[in-house]
Amino acid sequence: MTPVKLNDLRxxxxxxxxxxxxxxxxxxxYAEASGDFNPIHLDEEFARNTPAGGRIAHGMLILAYxxxxxxxxxxRNWLTGxxxxxxxxxxxxxxxxxxxxxxxxxxEKNEENTLIYCAILCTNQDGETVITGDATVTIxx
Amino acid sequence: MPESxxxxxxxxxxxxxxxxxxxxxxxxxxxxxxxxxxxVNSLYRDMEIVPPMALAARAMAALAECVSPPPGSxxxxxxxxxxxxxxxxxxxxxxxxxxxxxxxxxxxxxxVGLDVFNQSQEKIAAAKTSFxxxxxx
Numbered sequence: 001m002t003p004v005k006l007n008d009l010r011x012x013x014x015x016x017x018x019x020x021x022x023x024x025x026x027x028x029x030y031a032e033a034s035g036d037f038n039p040i041h042l043d044e045e046f047a048r049n050t051p052a053g054g055r056i057a058h059g060m061l062i063l064a065y066x067x068x069x070x071x072x073x074x075x076r077n078w079l080t081g082x083x084x085x086x087x088x089x090x091x092x093x094x095x096x097x098x099x100x101x102x103x104x105x106x107x108e109k110n111e112e113n114t115l116i117y118c119a120i121l122c123t124n125q126d127g128e129t130v131i132t133g134d135a136t137v138t139i140x141x
Numbered sequence: 142m143p144e145s146x147x148x149x150x151x152x153x154x155x156x157x158x159x160x161x162x163x164x165x166x167x168x169x170x171x172x173x174x175x176x177x178x179x180x181v182n183s184l185y186r187d188m189e190i191v192p193p194m195a196l197a198a199r200a201m202a203a204l205a206e207c208v209s210p211p212p213g214s215x216x217x218x219x220x221x222x223x224x225x226x227x228x229x230x231x232x233x234x235x236x237x238x239x240x241x242x243x244x245x246x247x248x249x250x251x252x253v254g255l256d257v258f259n260q261s262q263e264k265i266a267a268a269k270t271s272f273x274x275x276x277x278x
Binding site (some may be wrong): 002020026027029030032034035036059060061063064065067068071072075076078079080081082083084085086087088131 | 170173174176177178179180182184190192193194195197198199201202205215216217218219220221222223224225226
């Protein structure tokens with residue numbers, strides 16, 4: 001995916017979105033990679049007896065999709081000047097399809113930098129909000 | 142850290158700082174992360190830059206090594222700030238501290254701050270994580 005051009009961005013611009021299917025195999029791999037082996041993500045029998053009612057994906061796994069969208073849009077600027085501030089509203093579960101979208105809410109230019117403020121939304125296949133929040137990217141002029 | 146040495150909510154004071162935890166971001170860990178999140182960006186695949194969320198995941202693992210949240214705890218919000226990219230093979234050090242504790246009826250909220258440093262001791266990322274924990278009966 002080609003990063004967006006700064007000159008093309010306006011308040012209200014949509015960022016190229018992402019869609020992902022949540023598979024238990026990926027959740028298991030995420031547990032290995034992150035070191036988070038909480039059984040609520042991995043053990044169906046354990047998870048069934050919690051308020052979640054079954055296995056759920058790591059919130060940080062879903063947040064990685066939002067970061068993927070921001071990297072695709074802003075390339076290295078996201079790695080060196082990105083900020084995320086989100087709330088986890090409902091869990092994502094294996095079998096869900098997650099859609100990540102972003103919209104530019106404000107552009108701010110000063111002598112050194114351009115700050116791009118974005119609204120971030122992750123929804124499931126039923127349109128329910130899984131993650132909501134905002135992101136900021138600082139790009140040197 | 143053995144499970145028995147981890148601290149629980151009642152033992153933690155606001156301002157408590159946990160011992161630093163270091164990780165080497167080895168290639169196999171990064172590849173597994175990329176596979177898990179199905180990330181194909183060439184920055185990570187070809188240029189061996191570590192995805193920022195892999196750093197964040199490792200920082201969270203550092204926290205999990207120090208704190209033992211009770212069953213039923215929920216991760217409710219997350220703030221992340223990325224300041225500098227790191228390459229595969231580098232070692233990062235994570236330092237966590239308790240920023241806030243609050244009780245609301247039958248629930249407790251704990252906010253933990255995390256700073257991540259590279260091997261030159263430069264801060265490369267920061268995080269603020271909020272958990273909701275059940276109050277024991």
